[in-house]
Amino acid sequence: MMIIDVDAYVLPTLGRISGGLNYTAYVDIEIDKHIMKYGGVEHKVRIHCYSPERLSRGEMERIARAFDNAFSRYFADVEKNRRIYRYWRLMGIIAYSIATFMAVSSYLFLPRPYNIYAVCIDVFFFHILIFGHCFRPLYRWFLDGSIERGVHRAIRRLRGCEVIEGRDREKLRLVETMRRRFSEMDGGEIALYERLRDYAGNLGFQAAVSFYEWLIRELREEESFYTKYNPASLWRRIKLYYLGFRVEAPRITAPMRNMDVRV
Amino acid sequence: MKWLVYKVPKRDGPDLFHIDLHPFWFLEVEGMYTELEERKERLTIQLLTAGGEAENIERQVKEGLLDTFYRDKKLISEVLRRLLSYYLSLLDPLWLRFFLGPTFLASGLIRGYLSGGAADLLIGLYLLLGNHLLVRRIVNEIKGYYDEVERGIEKALKGLERVECIEHPGLKRLREIMKKAEDKTEAYIEALHTCDQVGLPELKEFYCYSAPITEWRYREPHLGFPIYDKVRSIRKFKRHRRSPSPPSRMRDEEVELFDFKIKARYLYRLSTYKELQDELDRVAKEIGAEKITVYETERGYEINAYEIGDGNEARILVKAGCHGREPAGPLAILQMMRSLEREGKHTNEVLSRSRIAFMPVDDPEGYSMRAWMGVDMAGEEEHWPPQGGPYSLQSEAELLALRLLNRGGLHPAQLLEYAVRFRDPNVVWGDNVKSPRIAALQEYLEEFRPTFALDLHETIGKMADLVYKGAGILSIENFYIPPEIRDRLEYMMKRPENRLARYLSKRRMLRRLLGLEYVRTLMAEIPEFEIGEAMMRHVAEKGFKIYRGEYQKLLDKPSPDWPPQLISIDVGRTIDGPLLFKLDIRVCPTWLYHRFGTLSYTTETFQNPIDERVGEDLAFVEGGILKILGINDGG
Numbered sequence: 052m053m054i055i056d057v058d059a060y061v062l063p064t065l066g067r068i069s070g071g072l073n074y075t076a077y078v079d080i081e082i083d084k085h086i087m088k089y090g091g092v093e094h095k096v097r098i099h100c101y102s103p104e105r106l107s108r109g110e111m112e113r114i115a116r117a118f119d120n121a122f123s124r125y126f127a128d129v130e131k132n133r134r135i136y137r138y139w140r141l142m143g144i145i146a147y148s149i150a151t152f153m154a155v156s157s158y159l160f161l162p163r164p165y166n167i168y169a170v171c172i173d174v175f176f177f178h179i180l181i182f183g184h185c186f187r188p189l190y191r192w193f194l195d196g197s198i199e200r201g202v203h204r205a206i207r208r209l210r211g212c213e214v215i216e217g218r219d220r221e222k223l224r225l226v227e228t229m230r231r232r233f234s235e236m237d238g239g240e241i242a243l244y245e246r247l248r249d250y251a252g253n254l255g256f257q258a259a260v261s262f263y264e265w266l267i268r269e270l271r272e273e274e275s276f277y278t279k280y281n282p283a284s285l286w287r288r289i290k291l292y293y294l295g296f297r298v299e300a301p302r303i304t305a306p307m308r309n310m311d312v313r314v
Numbered sequence: 315m316k317w318l319v320y321k322v323p324k325r326d327g328p329d330l331f332h333i334d335l336h337p338f339w340f341l342e343v344e345g346m347y348t349e350l351e352e353r354k355e356r357l358t359i360q361l362l363t364a365g366g367e368a369e370n371i372e373r374q375v376k377e378g379l380l381d382t383f384y385r386d387k388k389l390i391s392e393v394l395r396r397l398l399s400y401y402l403s404l405l406d407p408l409w410l411r412f413f414l415g416p417t418f419l420a421s422g423l424i425r426g427y428l429s430g431g432a433a434d435l436l437i438g439l440y441l442l443l444g445n446h447l448l449v450r451r452i453v454n455e456i457k458g459y460y461d462e463v464e465r466g467i468e469k470a471l472k473g474l475e476r477v478e479c480i481e482h483p484g485l486k487r488l489r490e491i492m493k494k495a496e497d498k499t500e501a502y503i504e505a506l507h508t509c510d511q512v513g514l515p516e517l518k519e520f521y522c523y524s525a526p527i528t529e530w531r532y533r534e535p536h537l538g539f540p541i542y543d544k545v546r547s548i549r550k551f552k553r554h555r556r557s558p559s560p561p562s563r564m565r566d567e568e569v570e571l572f573d574f575k576i577k578a579r580y581l582y583r584l585s586t587y588k589e590l591q592d593e594l595d596r597v598a599k600e601i602g603a604e605k606i607t608v609y610e611t612e613r614g615y616e617i618n619a620y621e622i623g624d625g626n627e628a629r630i631l632v633k634a635g636c637h638g639r640e641p642a643g644p645l646a647i648l649q650m651m652r653s654l655e656r657e658g659k660h661t662n663e664v665l666s667r668s669r670i671a672f673m674p675v676d677d678p679e680g681y682s683m684r685a686w687m688g689v690d691m692a693g694e695e696e697h698w699p700p701q702g703g704p705y706s707l708q709s710e711a712e713l714l715a716l717r718l719l720n721r722g723g724l725h726p727a728q729l730l731e732y733a734v735r736f737r738d739p740n741v742v743w744g745d746n747v748k749s750p751r752i753a754a755l756q757e758y759l760e761e762f763r764p765t766f767a768l769d770l771h772e773t774i775g776k777m778a779d780l781v782y783k784g785a786g787i788l789s790i791e792n793f794y795i796p797p798e799i800r801d802r803l804e805y806m807m808k809r810p811e812n813r814l815a816r817y818l819s820k821r822r823m824l825r826r827l828l829g830l831e832y833v834r835t836l837m838a839e840i841p842e843f844e845i846g847e848a849m850m851r852h853v854a855e856k857g858f859k860i861y862r863g864e865y866q867k868l869l870d871k872p873s874p875d876w877p878p879q880l881i882s883i884d885v886g887r888t889i890d891g892p893l894l895f896k897l898d899i900r901v902c903p904t905w906l907y908h909r910f911g912t913l914s915y916t917t918e919t920f921q922n923p924i925d926e927r928v929g930e931d932l933a934f935v936e937g938g939i940l941k942i943l944g945i946n947d948g949g
Contacts, residue, residue, distance in 0.1 A: 065578055065579065065582055065923075065924075066510045066515065066582055072510060072511070072579065072582050072583070073510050073511070073513050073515065074513070107481065107482065107483050108480055108481065109362050109480045109481055109482030109483065109484075109485075110482065110483070110484075110513065112318070112360055112362070112480055113318065113362075113482075113513075115316070116316060116317070116318040116360065119315070119316060119317075119346070120342045120346075122345065122349075123341075123342045123343070123344075123345025123346040123348075123349060124338060124341045124342045124345055125345065126345040126348055126349065127341040127342070127344040127345035127348065128341060128345075130344075130345075130348060130459075131341075131459060134455045134456075134458075134459050135452060135455055135456055135459070137455075138448050138451050138452040138455065139452055141448065145440070145448075203352070206348060206349055206352045206353070207352050207353060209349075210353075211315070211316070236579075237577040237578070237579045237580055238575070238576075238577055238578065238925075239576060239578055239923065239925040239926070239929075240578040240923030240924065240925055240926075241923055241926075243578065243579075270784075270922070270923055271784070272783075272784060273783065273784030273785065273859075273862075273864075274783065274784070275779065275780055275781055275782060275783035275784065275785075276780040276781070276783075277780060277781040277782075278781075278783075278864050278865070282864060284863070284864060306513045306514070306515050306516075307513040308483075308484060308511065308512045308513035309510065309511045309512075309513070
C-alpha cells in the first residue's frame with residue numbers, strides 16, 4: 052500500500068458568527084486533484100501537522116476526521132449529481148432537440164418564400180438553441196460520468212488517513228512567523244486575511260496563500276445554498292436546469308484552539 | 315472508517331454525547347456509508363472525552379446513538395424533505411408542459427399531416443406526457459437517494475466495530491469550568507465563550523441551548539402545560555441617571571460622524587455582556603454621555619441607555635440587542651460611541667442640534683448566552699430553549715441520559731410549548747405590556763420621546779446562512795401608507811408584468827416604461843420613504859453591501875407566520891404597513907410611531923464578517939442622522 056504524505060498547517064483566523072478567536076488547521080490538499088492523481092492505487096494519506104503549539108492526540112484526530120468528512124461529502128455530492136442530473140439533462144436534451152428539429156424542418160415542407168439570407172438567420176439563431184440545449188449539457192454529462200468513475204475508483208482504494216506531528220523545522224518556523232505577524236495586526240476580517248496572504252506570499256508559504264485566498268473567496272462570495280439551488284434570476288435558473296450543479300471539492304479545515312501571542 | 319462523537323461535560327448530571335449536526339451533516343454520513351459499503355469496512359467511533367475511559371462505553375454509545383437516531387429520524391426526514399422540495403421546484407417547468415405542449419399539438423392539428431404537422435403533434439404529446447415521465451423518474455431517483463441516506467445511517471450505527479476514547483484538552487478545560495462554578499447558568503455562559511478559545515466551536519450550541527435563566531418544572535406534565543412553583547411577582551425598578559463628565563475630543567477630519575475603521579479582533583474579544591458593558595461604560599465616560607440604568611434583570615445585569623448631545627431639533631434613538639444572538643447591533647453602537655471620542659466633520663453640529671440615546675442591549679443575559687428571549691402574555695420571560703422538564707422524569711439510569719443532543723436535550727413537547735407560548739420580545743410592545751422589562755423600556759422611552767428611531771437586528775445562524783449568506787443590509791420599514799396610495803400600489807404590484815418589472819428594475823428606462831417610476835413618485839410623497847432611500851444611498855456610498863434582488867424572492871413569499879408584504883421593489887428595502895398583532899400588541903417601531911409619531915426603521919444584517927456587519931449598521935445610522943438634520947442627502 053502506498054503512503055501519500057501531505058502537510059497540514061495551523062493558521063490564524065477569526066471566529067465566525069457569534070464571535071471568538073481561534074486558529075484553523077488547513078490540510079494542504081485538493082480533493083479532486085488528489086483523486087485524479089492517486090485514485091487508481093491503493094493508498095493511505097499521512098498528514099504531517101505543523102502547529103505553533105503542540106497539539107494533543109484529540110486535536111490531531113479532529114483534523115483526521117475533518118479529512119474523512121470532506122472526502123465523504125465530496126463522494127456523496129458526486130453520487131447525488133450522477134443520480135439526479137442524468138435524467139434532468141436527458142429531459143432537456145430530448146425536449147429541445149425535438150423542438151429544434153421540428154422548428155427547422157418545418158421550413159423544408161412549408162411552401163413559403165424562403166431565401167438563403169433567411170436560412171442564414173435561422174441557422175444563426177437555431178445554432179445557439181442547439182448548442183445551448185444539446186451539446187453543452189451533453190459535454191457536462193460525459194464530464195460528470197468521468198468524474199464519477201474516478202470517484203468510485205478512489206473510494207475503493209483510499210484507506211483512510213493518519214495525522215502525525217510535522218518534523219520539518221522550516222515549516223514549523225513558517226507557522227510560528229504567521230502567528231507572530233497576526234498578533235501584531237487588527238482591522239477588518241477580510242483585510243486581515245489579505246494582509247496575512249500577502250505576508251505568506253512574501254515568505255514563500257504557498258499553502259497559507261492558497262488557504263487565505265480560499266477563505267477570502269468564501270467570505271466574499273454571496274452564494275448561499277438557496278440562491279445556488281433555487282435562484283431568483285431567470286438566467287441562472289435556465290443555466291441550472293441545463294447544466295446542473297458543479298460539484299465543488301470542499302477544503303479540509305478544522306477549528307483549533309486559540310494560540311494568540313499576547314502582546 | 316472513523317466517526318467523531320463528543321462527550322460533553324455538564325454541570326449537573328452525567329456527560330452527554332454530542333454530534334455536530336451542521337446543515338450538511340447528512341451528506342457526510344451518506345458519503346461515509348458509501349465508503350463503508352464499497353470497502354467492506356465497519357464503523358469505528360472516536361469519542362472525544364475530558365479524560366479517562368468509562369466502563370461499558372461501547373454499549374452506551376451504540377444504544378444511546380441508535381436510540382437518538384430513531385428519535386430524531388423525523389427531524390432528519392424533515393430536513394431531507396425540505397431539500398427535496400427545493401430540487402423538485404426546479405424540475406417541472408410548467409410553461410414547457412402546459413404552454414409549449416398544447417401549442418405544438420394545436421399547430422399540428424391545424425397544419426395537417428403533409429405540411430409537417432404530424433411531427434408537431436408528436437412533440438406536443440412528448441412535451442405533455444413524456445417530459446412528465448422523466449420528471450417522475452427523477453423524483454424517484456431523489457427519493458431513493460434520500461432513503462439510502464436514512465438506511466445508511468442506521469446500518470452504519472448497527473454495524474459499529476468499536477469505540478475509541480480519546481482525550482481532548484478543550485473538554486478537560488470545560489469540565490474544570492463545570493466543577494468550579496457555583497451557578498449553572500454562569501458556568502454554561504463561561505463554557506460557551508471558552509469553546510472558541512479551546513477550538514471546539516461546534517459545542518457552543520450545546521452550552522447556549524442549555525443555559526436557561528429559570529428552570530422549568532413540570533408538576534403535571536400530562537396536563538400539557540406547566541405549573542410554576544413560585545408565584546410570579548413583577549418587580550418595580552427605579553430608573554436612575556448618572557451625570558456625565560465633560561468630554562475632550564480630538565479633531566479628525568477624515569471622519570464625518572462615525573469612524574469606519576473597525577477592528578474585528580477587538581470586537582471579537584468583547585464576547586460576554588460584562589466585557590461589552592465595561593467597554594461601553596469606559597467609552598461613555600470618555601465622550602461625556604449620560605448613563606441611565608433603565609432596568610436591572612433578575613441576575614443583576616443592567617440594561618443601560620447612554621444619552622449624548624444638547625440639541626432639541628431631533629431626538630434620536632439607536633437601539634439594538636433585542637435578541638441575544640445578534641451581536642453586531644450592540645457592537646455597532648459601541649463603535650458609534652467610540653467614534654464620538656473624536657471630533658469629526660459633523661460631530662459638533664450633530665451633538666449641538668440633537669440628542670442621541672444609545673440603547674446597546676435590551677437582553678443582557680441573552681447577549682452573554684447567545685440565546686433568544688421569549689416573553690409570554692403574562693410577562694414571564696424565558697430564554698430559548700428552556701431546560702429541565704420531562705427528561706429528568708425518565709432518568710432511568712445513566713444510559714437513558716446519554717443522548718445525542720441537538721436541541722439542548724429538549725423534549726419535542728417543550729419545544730412546541732415554547733413556540734406556542736412565547737413571543738419575540740420585539741413584538742409585545744404596547745399599552746397592555748406585561749413584561750416588566752419591556753414596561754421599563756417603554757417608560758424610559760416615554761421620557762425620552764424619540765423623533766427618529768433605528769433598531770438594529772441580524773439574521774444569522776446555521777439555517778439562515780444557507781439562505782442569506784453574504785447578503786447586505788436590509789431596511790425593514792413599516793411606516794403608515796395612506797389607503798389611496800396603498801390601493802394604487804397594490805394594483806401596480808399585482809399586475810402580471812410585476813415579476814419581469816422587478817427583474818429588470820435596475821434599468822432606468824424600463825423602470826419608467828413598466829410604471830415603477832410611478833411607484834417611486836407615489837412613495838416619495840411619504841417622508842419616511844425618502845429618508846429610507848437616503849440611508850441606503852449612504853450605505854452604498856460608504857462601500858457596503860445592500861440586500862440585493864436575488865434575495866427579494868424570499869420576501870415575495872413569506873411564511874404563513876409573517877405579515878403579508880406590500881412592496882419589495884427597492885433594492886435593500888422591504889416596505890410594509892404597520893405591523894399590528896392581536897391583543898393590542900405591536901412591534902417596537904410601530905409602537906414608537908403610534909405613541910410619538912417617531913420615524914422608525916429596523917435593519918437586518920446577514921452572515922458577513924463582523925466588521926462588515928457593524929460597518930453596514932454604522933453607515934445606515936450615520937446616513938439617517940445626517941439626512942434628518944439636513945446636513946447630507948445620503949450621497
